[in-house]
Amino acid sequence: MIWDWQYALDSLPVLASGLKITIEATLLGMALALIAGLILALARRASFTLLSWPAAFIVEFIRSTPLLVQIYFLFYVLPSFGVTMSPLATGILALGVHYAAYCSEVYRAGIESIPRGQWEAAVALNLNRFTTTFRVILPQAIPPVVPALGNYLVAMFKDTPLLSAITVLEMLQQAKILGSETFRYIEPLTLVGAAFLIMSLVAAAGIRTLERKLKPYAAS
Amino acid sequence: MGELVPPLLAGLSVTLKLTLGGSLFGIVAALVAGLSRLSRIAPVRWVATSYVEVFRGTSALVQLFWFYFVLPLFGLSLSATVVAILVLGLNAGAYGAEVVRGAILAVSKSQWEAAISLNLSRRSTMWRIILPQAVPAMLPPAGNLLIELLKNTALVSLITITDLTFSAQILRAETLKTTEIFSLVLLMYFAAAMVIAAMMRLLERWLSRTQGRAVT
Numbered sequence: 147m148i149w150d151w152q153y154a155l156d157s158l159p160v161l162a163s164g165l166k167i168t169i170e171a172t173l174l175g176m177a178l179a180l181i182a183g184l185i186l187a188l189a190r191r192a193s194f195t196l197l198s199w200p201a202a203f204i205v206e207f208i209r210s211t212p213l214l215v216q217i218y219f220l221f222y223v224l225p226s227f228g229v230t231m232s233p234l235a236t237g238i239l240a241l242g243v244h245y246a247a248y249c250s251e252v253y254r255a256g257i258e259s260i261p262r263g264q265w266e267a268a269v270a271l272n273l274n275r276f277t278t279t280f281r282v283i284l285p286q287a288i289p290p291v292v293p294a295l296g297n298y299l300v301a302m303f304k305d306t307p308l309l310s311a312i313t314v315l316e317m318l319q320q321a322k323i324l325g326s327e328t329f330r331y332i333e334p335l336t337l338v339g340a341a342f343l344i345m346s347l348v349a350a351a352g353i354r355t356l357e358r359k360l361k362p363y364a365a366s
Numbered sequence: 367m368g369e370l371v372p373p374l375l376a377g378l379s380v381t382l383k384l385t386l387g388g389s390l391f392g393i394v395a396a397l398v399a400g401l402s403r404l405s406r407i408a409p410v411r412w413v414a415t416s417y418v419e420v421f422r423g424t425s426a427l428v429q430l431f432w433f434y435f436v437l438p439l440f441g442l443s444l445s446a447t448v449v450a451i452l453v454l455g456l457n458a459g460a461y462g463a464e465v466v467r468g469a470i471l472a473v474s475k476s477q478w479e480a481a482i483s484l485n486l487s488r489r490s491t492m493w494r495i496i497l498p499q500a501v502p503a504m505l506p507p508a509g510n511l512l513i514e515l516l517k518n519t520a521l522v523s524l525i526t527i528t529d530l531t532f533s534a535q536i537l538r539a540e541t542l543k544t545t546e547i548f549s550l551v552l553l554m555y556f557a558a559a560m561v562i563a564a565m566m567r568l569l570e571r572w573l574s575r576t577q578g579r580a581v582t
Contacts, residue, residue: 148439210513210559211552212520215531219548222538226545307427311524318428331435339424339432346423 154333157324161337164320171238171316172303178242179302180295183249188279190254201250208247214308216240221312237309245302252294256287289363296353300346307338317341367546370537374547377533378554384447384519384529385558388454389512395459400466401492414463421460427521429453434525450522458515465507469500502573509566513559520555530554 189201208216217240224231231239260283268278310319321334402414421429433449444452473496481491523532534551538544 207552207556210517211555212517212531214520214523215534215548215551215555218531218534219552222544223548304425307425308521310427318425318431322431325435331431332439335428335432335436339428342425342428343420343423347419350423 157334160320164317168306168316171306174238175241179245179249182246186250187253205247213244233312233314237314252291256291293353293357300349377530381519381530385516387451391455392458396462399463403467418460418463426457446525446527469503473499505570512562
């Protein structure tokens with residue numbers, strides 16, 4: 147039999163320790179992406195062109211270049227500027243910055259779907275721009291785009307194996323190490339694939355539920 | 367810095383060839399899977415749906431390693447380049463299948479009814495009436511998928527193909543000019559993506575002219 151159940155079972159604890167790193171990188175990376183993405187989105191909408199043009203260029207540039215090269219860039223180039231970080235921290239930073247560019251477009255779509263009347267009403271009430279943005283516009287703009295942000299969470303989760311290229315011991319790297327020790331790749335690699343598939347399907351179902359729950363907010 | 371450019375351009379040409387090969391294969395996979403998902407035969411739909419879910423639900427890098435390391439164990443030894451084009455194409459095809467399906471479903475139902483009243487067979491209705499009208503709607507998302515494919519080619523450097531990213535790694539080990547090399551590489555990918563985006567815009571304009579209506 148080509149598939150060895152005993153070996154598959156034995157490799158589970160090692161893969162589980164990799165899964166922990168994978169989930170950690172995803173959650174921290176997403177937290178960074180959500181915050182940096184909002185800043186980029188607001189900067190791109192600013193009336194001050196010295197702010198909006200660089201923001202637009204950064205978003206387009208990050209979205210048009212491979213995440214793997216960005217990871218290498220941060221991993222190899224930052225130390226030459228005196229910034230030294232652990233591989234995992236570098237990977238989380240790269241994931242966060244990459245997905246911040248995608249998230250900023252989602253936020254922008256959300257903000258642009260808010261009717262002009264809301265801005266005009268805020269002006270009529272003599273609210274300043276800051277209060278208008280954070281107390282009036284964003285609370286209406288963000289709930290409808292939560293499912294879209296959730297899709298990027300799943301996409302980021304699927305991109306964490308790239309961190310294996312900079313020696314982070316996430317799930318794929320653990321599978322490769324197991325494979326190179328025993329020359330049996332089929333069990334660990336298949337298990338990693340199955341783990342990604344199951345978690346992606348569960349997450350997709352969760353996002354669909356969220357979409358239904360958030361529907362009342364989308365009507366505006 | 368000038369001496370860094372030729373080896374990187376050699377890598378870029380490999381990257382562009384993989385993008386081209388992957389996209390040709392991906393278009394076929396997307397059409398086959400997209401049409402199969404709309405098939406009247408249930409098992410065909412199931413196979414197509416499983417293909418789309420598996421390739422969209424797992425990581426592209428895991429797919430690449432699986433095809434590269436596991437297939438030889440089944441006695442199927444493929445060269446790294448063939449594995450790369452296969453996986454890049456199958457991955458893009460899974461996302462493309464949804465684009466194809468969505469665009470076909472977006473064609474007005476009355477087109478089907480008109481074709482039935484003209485006594486056209488199901489096959490010629492699909493190929494002569496529905497698909498030509500669905501293609502314009504596929505183009506904008508297909509352009510995005512092409513750029514995703516271009517970016518995904520960087521992953522093949524991890525299965526030892528000397529693409530742009532791998533050339534950068536070799537050059538870095540030789541010259542240690544890390545900042546210059548990786549900045550150049552990022553700019554080259556960016557330029558390639560801009561070229562793809564421009565070509566897709568030209569294609570959209572040409573199609574909207576020949577079809578006599580705007581591409582939506």
